[in-house]
Amino acid sequence: MHQLWLIPVFPLAGFAINGLIGRKSGKNVVNAVAIGSVLLSFLWVLKALSAMGMFGAGMPEEAHVERYFTWIQSGTLNVGFDFAVDRLSAVMLLVVTGIGLLIHVYATGYMAHEGGYYRFFSYLNLFMFFMLILVLAANYLILFIGWEGVGLCSYLLIGFYFDKQFAADAGKKAFIVNRVGDFGYSLAIFLIVINFGSLDFGKVFEAAKAMPVDQGAGIFTAICLLFFVGAAGKSAQIPLYVWLPDAMAGPTPVSALIHAATMVTAGVYMIARSSSLFVHAPIAMDVVAIVGLATAVMAATIGLVQNDIKKVFAYSTVSQLGFMFLALGSGAFAAGMFHVVTHAFFKALLFLGAGSVIHAVGGEQDLRKMGGLRSKIPITFWTIVCAALAISGVPFTSGAASKDEILIAAFHHAPWMYWVGVITAGMTAFYVFRSVFMAFFGTYRGKAHPHESPLTMTGPLMILAVLSLAGGFLPIPHFLEPMFPKVLEESEKWLEYTAVASGLLGISLAYLFYVARPSLADAASKHFNGLHKLLYHKYYVDEAYDATVVEPIVQGSRSVLWKGFDIGIIDGIVNGIGHRAMNIGGTLRRLQSGNIRSYAAWVVLGSIAVILAMGLTGSIR
Amino acid sequence: MPLLPAAVPLSWYLLLSAVLFSLGVAGFLFRKNIITVFMSIELMLNAVNLSFIAFSYHLKQVDGQIFSFFVMVVAAAEAAVGLGIILTVYKNRSTLEIDEIDSMKN
Known part of the structure; x- marks a missing residue:
């Protein structure tokens, strides 16, 4: 026993303490509890993993399962409250607690002047608790607890500024859109119970391996597609991605932790976890790959023209998640998970850097009102550049390592996917550097007096910058290999070179448009006015959803359910x-x-009358 | 040797009782003075008493007589309470017209 339960219990305790007494106690106590609980959790992860031999002798390939108690016993179905750690969850544990710790530290600086300080940190700790439950789960139902719990915390934190209408609406949107995905996930769970009689990962995958492929093809496809519906909700894929850009209404550390580094990768994790099922469902794999690729392209094109710095990075997250799903769908589960890790590094850094920029210019998020910040906030600038290089896939950075693996896997799956992916990678480089150039080069166009952020904020930035640059050398794909079915590894060098060239081309185009010849950008947007408008309004997807889904439901509820059924029938x-x-x-x-x-x-x-009645009925004798 | 001559059969008593009772009912329904109404009630009670006694004699059972004593006791108590109420009503409203005492209307 490694006492795995302690890992999530530390943040839970932090949540309870801060939630109950945080309002009265000072900020220092809140900080100590919030950071301390995550730190303890991180240290316990390190201790447990090193005891399992992750850093030395090498981890066993079987999962280490800890059984705590039987949760549900119904007929032949037995669901235990079990935690498990294998190589896959070990990676996720390190990412969640490690990045979580850095972001907690950062948040103490970022949130220093905000109201509801203790509330923020108790929610953040609660999120850590549920995320760790999700990662540690040894069966689909425990995973579902974490899955729903992180959704709840996401809702609470997006709507953190609940006195602002758009933040409250964004929270609701995230919650409701995720319900659609969760519905698919629950249906998948039901199908698994019916077909395999168990929810434990180990037993389900054993049964899946034993089942003849042609016999179970339909079932596997159904389960995997439903799982993907769930993943599409949580990880913001077409058609359920619409909540993630709006989720940026929350405080920036939340965007970094929940909506970039950890929670949104839960869908990727879940599908990688279920890889034994997915390999039996080639149709579902194709759907995953195509939807992932489509999401990557669509989000990247939208990101090209957005002016809100957080919106750009939000669409970038959607796009990168699309890449991860492309990897999963191509069968390169390890590459997908590798990208989860490196993306956690550089995207958390991008968001935290953006937060630092926003902090510096007094809450302004519009790129057009920034500019020239390079000399004013140098640490933020250089760290963001590190992240931007990584996401653009410049050689020897973390992003290059993982993205190249994905693209190569895509090439072996279907060459056209590789080419689309390469173009998208170029767009990625373009829009990220576009925001970097708009924010940091040229002359300052805002009114505030930019100042560098305190060390609590720049410290995590610098650590993440190192990780973004060097994270590619972590042997994660090799470490995860025994977990997943083999993929053939005969990469040709030109595949990597093309991908890198595409990224560099994107960067140079961004330089040309936004530093060397700024007039070109305006000219281009005028020349392609219709296209620019379409992208700027995000393909009018929100409007389309409003018209086809939201409005009918609202109107139907109002006229039929409210005015018809409630007022007419019930009342x-x-x-x-x-x-x-x-x-x-x-x-x-x-x-x-x-x-x-x-x-x-x-x-x-x-x-x-009574007497007459009695007389008539003969009661009187 | 019967106490009453055989020429007076049970039905006569019952007929008399019925006539007295009907008179009581009619008085109750058609008189306007509360005291008269009250007297009509007493008349009805005693009409019933008469039929009790008659049956008691006819059936050679004592139950009817006991009942009529009960009725007399109740009537006496009722007379005391009823007269008290009538007195109070008169004091408060200075009328004994039964149609004018209708504050419980609707």
């Missing part, structure tokens, strides 16, 4: 009974005339 029954009683009472009231003789007459008539 109608209740009020009708009341009215009827009043009518009957009103009629009977006239009997009570106050005239004693009329009462007496009624008594006499009544007696006569």
Whole structure:
């Protein structure tokens, strides 16, 4: 036993302490509890993993399962409250607690002047708790607890500034869109229970391996597609990606932790976890790859023209998640997970850097009102450049290592996917450097007085910068290899060179458009006015969803459910009974005339009626 | 040797009782003075008493007589309470017209 339960319990305790007494105690106590709990959790992860031999002798290939108690016992179905650690969850554990720790430290600086300080950190700790449950889960149901829990925390933190209408709306949107995905996930769980009689990862995958492929093809495809519906909700894939860009209404550390580094990769993790099922469902794999690629392209094109720095990075996240799904769909699960890790490094850094920029210019998020910040906030600038280089796939950075693996896998799956991916990688480089150039080069166009952020914020930035640059040398794909089915590894060098060239081309185009010849950008947007408008309005997807889904539901609820059923039938029954009683009472009231003789007459008539009735029925003998 | 001559059969008593009762009912319904109404009630009670006694004698059972004693006791108590109420009504409203005492209307 490695006492795995301690890992999530530390943040839970932090949540409880900060949530209960955080309002009264000072900020220092809140900081200590919030950071301390995550630090303890991180250290315990390190201790448990080193005890399993991850850093030395090498980890066993079987999962280490810890059984705590039987949670549900119903017929033959037995769901235990079990935690498990294998190579896959080890990687995720390190990412979640490690990045989580850095972002907690950063948040103490970023949130220093905000209201609801203790609330923010208790939510953040609660998120860590659920995310660790999700990662540690040894069966699909425990995973679902974490899955829903992180969704809840995401909702709470997106709507952190709940007094602002758009933040509250964004929170609701995230929650509701995720419900669609969760519905698919629950259906998949039901199918697994029906077909495999268990929810434990180990047992399900054993049974899946034993099942003849041609016999179970339909079932596997159904389960995997439903899982992908769930993953598409959580990890923001077409058609459920619309919540993630809006989720940027939350504080920036939340965007970094939840909506870039950890929670949104839960879908990728879940599908990688279920790889034994997916390899039996080639159709589902193709769907995953195509949807992932389409999402990557679509989000990247939208990112090209956005002016809100966080929106750009949000669409970039959607796009990068698309790349991860492309990897999963191509069968390169290890590459997908590798990209999860490197993406966690550089995207967390991009968001935290963006937060530092926003902090420096007094809350402004519009790139057009920044500019020339290079000399004013140098640490932020250089760290963001590191992240931008990594995401663009410049050689020897972390992003290059993982993205090249994905693209190579895509090439072996279908060459056209590789080419689309390469073009998207070029666009990625372009839009990221576009925001870098717009924010840091040229002259300052805003009104505030930019100042460098405190060390609590720049410290995590620098650590993440190192990780973004060097993270590619982590032997994660090799480490994860025993977990997943083999992929043939005969990469040709030109594949990598083309991908790198595409990234470099994107960077140079961005330089040309936004530093060397700024007039070119305006000219281009004028020349392609229609296209620019289409991209700027995000393909009008939100409007389309409003018109086809939201409005009918709202109108239907209003006219049929509210005005028709609720007011007409429910209220109608209740009020009708009341009215009827009043009518009957009103009629009977006239009997009570106050005239004693009329009462007496009624008594006499009544007696006569009773006697007559008794006489007629023969009761009187 | 019967106490009553055989020429007076049970039905006569019952007929008398019915006539008295009907008179009581009619008085109750058609008189306007509360005291008269009250007297009509007493008349009805005693009409019933008469039929109790008659049956008791006819059936040679004592139950009817016991019942009529009960009725007398209740009537006496009722007379005391009823007269008290009538007195109070008169004091408060200075009328004994039964149609004018209708504050319980509706």
